Amino acid sequence: MKPPDKKLNTNRPTSRPADQWEDSAEEIWPSYSKQDIEALKALNPRLFTNSRSWYVILMQIGITLVLSFFFFIFVGSPDNSVYTYSALVGGSIGFLPSTLFLLRLELAKASNKNKSAGTYLSALVSGELLKIVLTVLLFIAFAIKLPDLKWVPLLVAYVVTLKCYLLAWFWK
Template sequence: MNKERPIPRHQWDEIDDDSIKALSKEEMDALRKAKPLNFRLMNSWWIVLSQVVLTLIIASACFVFSNQADKSVYTSSALVGGLIGFFPSALFLMRLEVAKKNVKSGPGGYLAAVVSGEFIKILVTILLFIGFALKQPDLKWIPLLVTYLATLKCYLLVWFWK
């Protein structure tokens, strides 16, 4: 009584190799001229700037909506969360800028810069969390983490905005 059910096929299973066409340089140039908005590049520093602006907005909201006794603690916690979010991103971008200016480096060197920059970003993020937790034990973790997570989501916001 073990009947075999057909395996569901997806739309992408139906694509054959004949429907995919590699474009020549001239065809790509024509496509770029026809649809320039689809090919514009995004400046990564806009992401860091949006992270800073979002940090200031959330810190301002914490300042306005917290009670008088906790205003400075909630505001500084939000600022610290934003700093932990945008400072490592800025370091990562600076690492990539240095790699771009190194003319001796090829694609492998740039890939190494991306990997090392990401390692620096993760390491600095962990060190900042540990450092602020040890040096400022009175920080409020809810505004800190909310601001930190909001700065992480700036990547998506800028991407959708593009």
């Protein structure tokens, strides 16, 4: 039995010798000069700003306060201040490490005289490590020091403050 004739897809990339990969990379990924980047910044400067990071932190603080107020108003128990305080603690665990992470990146950007990508990348990785360690330490410290915290408002406030990053993507 003879297999049916199929048309070959000629749009597929074919295998190339190793010396041709350098030429093809330039075709696929264009390189921009400093003048090109400055022209792109002039066309749409909003894409090149970092001020959104601080807006995310402010939004996290605002949502923490709104959730704390929500738990203060709508919890019908006589100890609603514990729920309010728990929501404040959960939101704080959400935005304090993020603030330190952002400060770490701002310091790296300000002190990086030669503008090498490696030093900024190391600041990014060390800042993220600092953020993770501080988050874990804050959870442990608040659990040990304040055993009367209510975990539901704490975790709700923590998760909602983390979702502010998702809102920042939609705003862009």
